[in-house]
Amino acid sequence: MNISQIESEIFSLPIEQRANLAHRLLLSLEEPSEAEFERLWGEESARRAAEFDSGTVQAIPGEEVAAKARALLR
Numbered sequence: 001m002n003i004s005q006i007e008s009e010i011f012s013l014p015i016e017q018r019a020n021l022a023h024r025l026l027l028s029l030e031e032p033s034e035a036e037f038e039r040l041w042g043e044e045s046a047r048r049a050a051e052f053d054s055g056t057v058q059a060i061p062g063e064e065v066a067a068k069a070r071a072l073l074r
Contacts, residue, residue: 010018032040051057 010021013021048057052059
């Protein structure tokens with residue numbers, strides 16, 4: 001099936017179904033695929049590990065982070 005055939009099928013749908021499809025298509029452009037998500041998170045993890053190893057950033061104990069989060073929610 002080519003794009004013209006797909007368009008023909010889509011434009012024959014009722015407007016509500018076309019709107020739903022359009023919404024789903026737009027969301028698919030915003031959300032990375034699982035493979036892309038894994039790649040991006042791997043890059044971010046490597047960047048954070050390098051910052052920690054170089055001393056650019058320091059670790060914060062989990063208890064301290066949790067306490068700050070609780071204080072922000074109050």
